[in-house]
Amino acid sequence: MLTGKDGVSGNENNERTMKTIGYAAQSAGDKLEPYHFERRELRPNDVAIEILYCGVCHSDLHQVRNDWGIGLFPMVPGHEIVGKVIAVGDEVTLYKEGDKVAVGCMVDSCQECDQCHGGEEQYCREGMTPTYAGNDRITEELTQGGYSKHVVVREEFVLSIPDNLDLSRVAPLLCAGITTYSPLRTWHVGPGSRVAVIGLGGLGHMAVKLAVGMGAEVTVIGRTDSKREDAMELGADAYLISSDETAMQVAEAGFDLIIDTVPVKHDLTPYLSLLDIDGSLVIVGQIGPLDETNTMPMIFGRRRVAGSLIGGIAETQELLNFCGRKNILPECEIIKMDEINEAFDRMERSDVRYRFVIDMSSLEG
Numbered sequence: 001m002l003t004g005k006d007g008v009s010g011n012e013n014n015e016r017t018m019k020t021i022g023y024a025a026q027s028a029g030d031k032l033e034p035y036h037f038e039r040r041e042l043r044p045n046d047v048a049i050e051i052l053y054c055g056v057c058h059s060d061l062h063q064v065r066n067d068w069g070i071g072l073f074p075m076v077p078g079h080e081i082v083g084k085v086i087a088v089g090d091e092v093t094l095y096k097e098g099d100k101v102a103v104g105c106m107v108d109s110c111q112e113c114d115q116c117h118g119g120e121e122q123y124c125r126e127g128m129t130p131t132y133a134g135n136d137r138i139t140e141e142l143t144q145g146g147y148s149k150h151v152v153v154r155e156e157f158v159l160s161i162p163d164n165l166d167l168s169r170v171a172p173l174l175c176a177g178i179t180t181y182s183p184l185r186t187w188h189v190g191p192g193s194r195v196a197v198i199g200l201g202g203l204g205h206m207a208v209k210l211a212v213g214m215g216a217e218v219t220v221i222g223r224t225d226s227k228r229e230d231a232m233e234l235g236a237d238a239y240l241i242s243s244d245e246t247a248m249q250v251a252e253a254g255f256d257l258i259i260d261t262v263p264v265k266h267d268l269t270p271y272l273s274l275l276d277i278d279g280s281l282v283i284v285g286q287i288g289p290l291d292e293t294n295t296m297p298m299i300f301g302r303r304r305v306a307g308s309l310i311g312g313i314a315e316t317q318e319l320l321n322f323c324g325r326k327n328i329l330p331e332c333e334i335i336k337m338d339e340i341n342e343a344f345d346r347m348e349r350s351d352v353r354y355r356f357v358i359d360m361s362s363l364e365g
């Protein structure tokens with residue numbers, strides 16, 4: 001493409017492109033294996049990041065298996081990225097070498113539509129650019145995620161990490177954290193709010209910690225009693241068993257907001273009656289069809305069912321600052337890069353408390 005003064009094609013380009021290594025699935029359903037690839041040459045507004053930690057999100061597993069039919073391969077997953085800045089483009093003003101930074105689920109958007117102007121880049125009218133399994137807006141090359149040593153991201157999509165937070169535990173805030181923080185903020189949760197959280201996995205445990213941090217009264221809803229102790233340890237005020245009809249009746253009309261983190265098809269009907277008049281149930285787990293739902297509790301109580309996708313960049317920074325002030329961090333199990341396939345298996349069995357985080361120093365260049 002480029003012809004340098006010495007006439008050697010591509011020389012300049014090759015020198016500036018950053019060679020890196022990650023773990024990728026070559027095609028849908030493949031195991032993740034070491035993968036050598038290149039990060040783009042720094043544009044004037046780009047930040048180059050050495051990745052220190054990357055969280056393992058349930059959606060990484062869905063994407064690798066192409067469960068949603070939107071996978072692009074080869075795929076380096078990972079959108080809960082924590083690292084340090086190693087280089088910046090000429091026009092970068094927000095970051096400098098050595099800064100501790102984070103990148104979440106998106107790396108670009110149009111920056112011009114009403115949603116982008118309103119700080120809701122996740123709902124960009126042109127579609128945001130996902131951190132992996134997306135196409136760069138300029139070159140259309142595949143975006144590749146955080147299961148790798150380095151990433152290059154435009155500065156508007158880079159976040160700053162408060163100094164006091166333990167870097168090894170920050171990563172899950174970038175997806176699980178913001179996914180639950182955004183609806184809590186959108187529905188104005190604060191002291192005295194009555195919040196219920198359905199499911200106590202990666203998302204659910206963050207919802208509990210964040211709602212408690214906001215001063216809400218928090219109840220965890222589980223199918224059995226098995227997670228009661230965990231829920232209370234995470235700071236919940238009460239635990240409700242959804243199969244206990246008497247307890248469910250007593251709890252009727254008792255919540256302002258329910259965060260539903262269940263990742264599979266399920267019936268909303270039993271939960272809707274738990275909402276007070278004008279209450280909302282927000283779905284952040286299951287993407288796809290639900291079981292048939294009875295509209296009666298909605299109509300007879302102006303109750304709402306809503307969905308919510310991550311959060312904007314400004315709100316994600318607000319979350320990180322909030323967690324810094326309150327010292328709120330996810331519960332993490334640190335793994336090595338080559339343990340990722342086993343971690344996927346365990347995640348599928350819900351055998352993780354509550355989020356795997358890859359220590360990227362375990363990946364040798």
Ligand SMILES: [Zn+2]
Nearest residue numbers: 057059175176
């Ligand atoms: Zn995620």
Ligand SMILES: [Zn+2]
Nearest residue numbers: 110113116124
């Ligand atoms: Zn936009």
